[in-house]
Amino acid sequence: MTSPIHNYSEIGKLKTVLLKRPGREIENFTPEMMPRLLFDDIPYLPIAQKEHDYFADTLRDNGVEVLYLEKLSAEALDAGGEEVRDHFLEQMLTESGYASGTIHDALKEYLGSMNNQDMVVKIMEGVRKNELDFVPKDLVSSAENEDYEFYMDPMPNLYFTRDPSACIGDGLSINHMTYPARQRESLFNETITKYHPRFANQGVHVWRDRNHETRIEGGDELVLNDHVMAIGVSQRTSADAIQDIAKNLFKHGQYDTVIAIKIPHNHAMMHLDTVFTMINYDQFTVHPGILGKGGQIDTWTITPGKNEGELNLQHDTDLKKVLKTALHLDDLDLIPTGNGDPIIAGREQWNDGSNTLAIAPGVVVTYNRNYVSNELLRKHGLKVLEVISSELSRGRGGPRCMSCPIVREDLKR
Ligand SMILES: NC(=O)NCCC[C@H](N)C(=O)O
Missing domain, CATH: 3.75.10.10 (L-arginine/glycine Amidinotransferase; Chain A)
Structure with missing residues (x-):
């Protein structure tokens, strides 16, 4: 080969x-x-x-x-199918500081609703807090620094x-x-x-x-x-x-x-x-x-x-x-x-x-x-x-x- x-x-x-x-x-x-x-x-x-x-x-x-x-990243996710996309998103969220919890769930819903190309671009650009329709209620999410604008930093x-x-x-x-x-x-x-x-x-x-x-x-x-x-x-x-x-x-x-x-x-x-x-x-x-x-x-x-x-x-x-x-x-x-x-x-x-x-x-x-x-x-x-x-x-x-x-x-x- x-x-x-x-x-x-x-x-x-x-x-x-x-x-x-x-x-x-x-x-x-x-x-x-x-x-x-x-x-x-x-x-x-x-x-x-x-x-x-x-x-x-x-x-x-x-x-x-x-x-x-x-483009290659989105094409790789297209080719990999649902399981690969889910694994990629979980890994990206984990490495962004959200392995689980309510913010994880909100980010997963937000990014998960996009097609692969948009999701990849959005992750690269970073996710600001004001993009999500999410009100922190539990202890962990309430403890986030309110003044910091991002859930996921840009790259x-x-x-x-x-x-x-x-x-x-x-x-x-x-x-x-x-x-x-x-x-x-x-x-x-x-x-x-x-x-x-x-x-x-x-x-x-x-x-x-x-x-x-x-x-x-x-x-x-x-x-x-x-x-x-x-x-x-x-x-x-x-x-x-x-x-x-x-x-x-x-x-x-x-x-x-x-x-x-x-x-x-x-x-x-x-x-x-x-x-x-x-x-x-x-x-x-x-x-x-x-x-x-x-x-x-x-x-x-x-x-x-x-x-x-x-x-x-x-x-x-x-x-x-x-x-x-x-x-x-x-x-x-x-x-x-x-x-x-x-x-x-x-x-x-x-x-x-x-x-x-x-x-x-x-x-x-x-x-x-x-x-x-x-x-x-x-x-x-x-x-x-x-x-x-x-x-x-x-x-x-x-x-x-x-x-x-x-x-x-x-x-x-
Ligand atoms: N090979 C390179 O020297 N890459 C430049 C990386 C610049 C980037 N701002 C960095 O500090 O990693």
Whole structure:
């Protein structure tokens, strides 16, 4: 059986990608909610949608099939039937804090009365208290904070489809994410994988499912080639989750090397792909802010140990050397965000200047606002397709974060 997922690199010609068009969820909150929802500002929805459509059109114009998360989720529920829909809704309510009780019942009746498409969109947008014809009477529901507007929070980070799951080879990881604001997101990916006719029973490997305590997010998972991965040890991905997925990849897949790269644990650099991406066979973007004064950074090259389930770890501090060894390259080109200028690099990294999406070897999609980094990429021989970015960038993610590649062509060399 041929898996519908085929993603053996960061740079092979992109054939199919999963996106989420920003909807009401990106403006359905107040400034006080922003830190908890991992946003630094509230985007202006009509412009964000225009920008996102421009991004999707740029991909389509370059031969990419664009799939949408909300559509696939609804189709998966349609295909799964009543039982699957009921299970999905129960799980979503449980993970939203309502496993049972009168609010659970009221939400279930409200959402359950919708068709699958409307229900999925409504869950993504969030459910405000004033939408329900419900008067709290019992102790538990009366104890709810009356001043808080929502029963179910919006999920504004959904347009960063990179993070809740990551396609690796012919399978994927469905991620247990770090912050409550994003933890429910991967339930959509799990439902699609299990029940959408395109993915269900088609030989898709799940390298790691979402039922874990340890944390991993797709922005940290970089598929460098058909046997080497790089994974960020970051604010969002823990070392034990990396070791866990490495064991599964080594045991059941064709991967034999995982390079764990430790980056600063902060919001500006929450994932490895906000500071480091692969853009050609031998070219990478790198934010100078992750390197020490002598250019050093902690890496651990993980390979299978002698006995099954054991791992070998080799610690290094020279990223260039580590990548050259793992990828069998004589040399490589690390291109510094903002041309290495501390002010420009800081500004452009903040606006995802390092977060490039390669759609073929040497061809990248970037935000137009990062003009210094873009110019530098061109000087280094890359083809740069710029997309508009005033509103999308307020969510703190760029073209790589906004895309989940499902199929890429294999590399020629
Ligand atoms: N891969 C990425 O770096 N994704 C960007 C995620 C931004 C989102 N506001 C978050 O903090 O999770």
